[in-house]
Amino acid sequence: MPFDPVAFAIPLFVVLVIAEMLWARRRNPVAYESRDTATSLAIGLGSTVAGALTGGVVAGTLVWAHSVSPISLGWVWWAWPLCFVLDDLAYYAFHRSAHRVRWFWASHVNHHSSQHYNLSTALRQSWTGFFALTFVFRLPLAFAGFEPGMILVCGGFNLIYQFWIHTESIKRMPRWFEAVMNTPSHHRVHHAVNPRYLDKNYAGTFIIWDRMFGTFVAEDDADPIRYGIVSQLGTFNPLKAVFHEWAALLKDLWRAPWRHKLSYLLREPGWTHDGSRETSDMIRARWERDKLDS
């Protein structure tokens, strides 16, 4: 890839993490945890290695898809904003699948493995996204005639945008901004394990997709957010964070009766053929029941 905007943004990430730490020390000392931050940064570094190793194949696949497409939009200026918005829609589709299909969840879960929510959490990026074939969500853009380089640059800027929203230091942005854009408030909801918030707010840059497709929930200040995953990891080992769900998936696939194996692969996390675990929908239903009882 000729130009990777994310590589240039890394110094900015470092400066903002330091600024947020200084804010946290005075205003919210539990926002950071040094070992948790070490894990986040180690996972972030590992993900750049994984990205460097597999980036060529991803770019090559996009080039191939673009070459077989009858359309080529070239580098006209208006293709840029269009590409960014459509890539963000593709991100929404990817991200929703990442939470609703166990195969994709296995590669995405490490982004959610921290019980903290700060700018360092944003760097918990996937190592196994390429292996899980998550780049197929980008292919439709290349088939639609967008330049592969343009798609990758737009994806890079989308990722950079998503960095700053991983913070508790910003309560709410102006109303118009909260209506259109993904914000710290909306994305805190996405990282929450509170039943009302599970599997909501999949947006990358624009929150409009969640509003359009019915997956939007606003943050309720009366319900303090707890971050992480339903079964909290309980370890700071980055390798556990990255690979634990792959291991669990393999174990389930091995044990499951043949007619259920595909369901373990493709159904939502928490699904079991014997109902021995809970999906996010089951957790939400239990929570609604408990609310009525009390």
Next chain:
Amino acid sequence: MNSELLQFGGSLLAITALVALAHWLGFSRSARLESEEAARQLLALAPGGFPVAALALAADGAGAIARSRDGRLALLRPHGGRFIAQPLPPETLLEAQGETLCIHTTPRIALQLGQEAQAWAQAGAQRPVAAR
């Protein structure tokens, strides 16, 4: 290849510096439970849910033990700056040593429960196997 190695080394250095800064700013403290209400909220989020029937907070807030309405036991264990809800299977040994309740999980944890330590140790011993 060399420039990539250099970039990796630089990143590793930056990470070490950031983590050292986080430690120096005081972000290595263990989690403390502020109230029984906070403990109840955390237990409610445990996998499968945990409707609390009885609860005991450690005096220093460094953990809690609870019994659910259906007779299960669970532990709130600090993990860095946050808590983990950990179910205690019937075979877990609970032992009172004075005012301390020792829970033989891996890793072992000791809760300062005062007078209540004895009662919780007995509750642990008397759990029906059906609660499994």
